[in-house]
Amino acid sequence: MNTTPETGTPLVPRPGGPGGRPAIHCPFPSRISPHAARAEAHLDDWVRRFQVVGTDVARERFARAGFGRFAALTYPAADRERLELIADWFGWLFLVDDQLDDGRVGRDLDSARRSMDVLLGVLDGDGPAGERGGRPPLVWALRDLWHRTLPHAGPAWRRRFTDHLTACLDAACWEAANRVAGIVPGEAEYIEQRRHTGAIYVCMDLIDIVAENDLPESVHASGPFQAALRAASDVVVWTNDWYSLGKETALGEYHNLVRVVEHARGLTPRQALDHTAAAIGEETRRYLSLREALLGRFPGHRAALAEYTAGMESWMRGNLDWSMRTRRYLEREHDGDPAYLEATLAPANGGEVLP
Numbered sequence: 399m400n401t402t403p404e405t406g407t408p409l410v411p412r413p414g415g416p417g418g419r420p421a422i423h424c425p426f427p428s429r430i431s432p433h434a435a436r437a438e439a440h441l442d443d444w445v446r447r448f449q450v451v452g453t454d455v456a457r458e459r460f461a462r463a464g465f466g467r468f469a470a471l472t473y474p475a476a477d478r479e480r481l482e483l484i485a486d487w488f489g490w491l492f493l494v495d496d497q498l499d500d501g502r503v504g505r506d507l508d509s510a511r512r513s514m515d516v517l518l519g520v521l522d523g524d525g526p527a528g529e530r531g532g533r534p535p536l537v538w539a540l541r542d543l544w545h546r547t548l549p550h551a552g553p554a555w556r557r558r559f560t561d562h563l564t565a566c567l568d569a570a571c572w573e574a575a576n577r578v579a580g581i582v583p584g585e586a587e588y589i590e591q592r593r594h595t596g597a598i599y600v601c602m603d604l605i606d607i608v609a610e611n612d613l614p615e616s617v618h619a620s621g622p623f624q625a626a627l628r629a630a631s632d633v634v635v636w637t638n639d640w641y642s643l644g645k646e647t648a649l650g651e652y653h654n655l656v657r658v659v660e661h662a663r664g665l666t667p668r669q670a671l672d673h674t675a676a677a678i679g680e681e682t683r684r685y686l687s688l689r690e691a692l693l694g695r696f697p698g699h700r701a702a703l704a705e706y707t708a709g710m711e712s713w714m715r716g717n718l719d720w721s722m723r724t725r726r727y728l729e730r731e732h733d734g735d736p737a738y739l740e741a742t743l744a745p746a747n748g749g750e751v752l753p
Contacts, residue, residue: 422637423679425686426715429474430467436478437485438466444486448539450493462725465489471716472601473709476608483546484604490539491597494570497536514567520544521560550607554615562599569594573653582652585662589632592655596635598713602627605709611702622692623703629685630710634717636678640671641721682714 431437442461445451451460469476469485476484494517516533520540548556569591576583583591593599605611617623639655646654652661660670689707693700721727 422640422675422718423682424715424718425682426711428715428719429471429712430716431470431474431476431481433476433478433481434467434470437469437481438464440482441466441485441489444539445489445493448535448542450490450535450539460489460493463492464720464724464726465492468716468720468724471720472713473604473608474712474716475708480550480608483543484608486539486546487543487601487604490536490543491600494536495597511571514571517567518560518564521563547607550610552612554618555603555606555612558615558618559600559603562594562603563597565594566597566600576653582661583658585658588653588655588658592635592639592653593628593631595653596631596638598631598634599627601713602631602710605706605713609702609705609709611706613699613702613706617696617699617703620695622688622695626685626688626692626707627710629681629688630714633678633681633685633714636674636681637714637718637721640674640678641727643671645727685710685714 445457445460451457465488466485469481469488473481473484497513513534516537517540520537521544547559551559572591573595575581606613636655643654643656647657652658656667656670656674659665659673660667663670663673665673692707693703696703
């Protein structure tokens with residue numbers, strides 16, 4: 399673990415902070431929705447109603463992260479209703495991520511797979527109905543999100559989103575298997591899986607919900623579109639890894655690009671940080687080139703594509719702005735003891751992880 403010479407505490411990547419780490423290159427302007435405060439208040443009410451954040455410790459930690467503001471930074475053009483929906487999706491995704499990254503579910507492969515199967519059943523129409531009871535709170539919360547999203551989505555979008563969320567949850571099981579076996583993934587494998595473990599394709603799909611876009615599947619599936627999407631997504635998840643390094647190092651987590659690069663290339667921790675920062679800048683510049691190729695490839699859809707690429711750019715910028723300031727990454731809140739976690743992937747009435 400890299401430490402500051404003054405205090406011996408872990409280095410947390412902050413531009414201009416201890417250790418003089420470079421700033422992340424991002425040429426896109428900062429924007430934020432005027433509905434940011436409303437999104438925060440709505441998310442606070444939503445997590446209480448669905449009982450996915452219950453204890454005082456969990457509520458305080460969840461509120462400090464600022465997920466409503468994160469939604470407002472990454473979807474600055476969203477109207478109030480859709481921004482509230484996005485904020486709730488963010489809350490749900492991060493809560494699932496914490497259960498899998500920091501909790502016992504993520505270190506028990508059978509539990510992880512059972513959890514993922516039940517969550518995916520909601521999207522297939524096999525989720526819980528009627529009164530709550532027995533099923534985990536996060537399952538009921540997903541059912542609410544899905545029902546609120548469907549009126550804004552066509553059949554092709556629903557299939558694409560379901561495929562992306564399925565890949566996301568499958569990748570969570572891949573991470574769990576690595577943890578159980580003590581495997582540090584290779585660099586190429588990690589980069590591919592990180593697009594799914596970071597749920598970034600899921601989040602990029604929500605650009606269509608906000609913008610009311612209906613690009614044909616032939617555009618979405620095209621080489622130019624997928625190349626631009628991969629580049630923008632990599633910028634986001636690599637930036638996330640750069641800023642979350644301190645938190646994940648405290649938990650002994652190796653599913654982080656900085657740690658994977660350090661291991662694969664035999665670098666020092668400082669060299670791995672610098673390498674990752676440079677890679678983010680290179681990928682951002684590559685995205686800009688790919689964006690121009692994409693806009694030129696489909697002139698009949700240029701307006702819709704310009705809106706979608708603007709959404710990807712808001713994601714790259716907004717993720718950076720949030721990551722630099724969120725208490726989620728700037729604090730070592732638990733020092734390796736995730737006491738803030740609640741069993742929200744477990745049934746509300748206790749017992750096994752899932753029935």
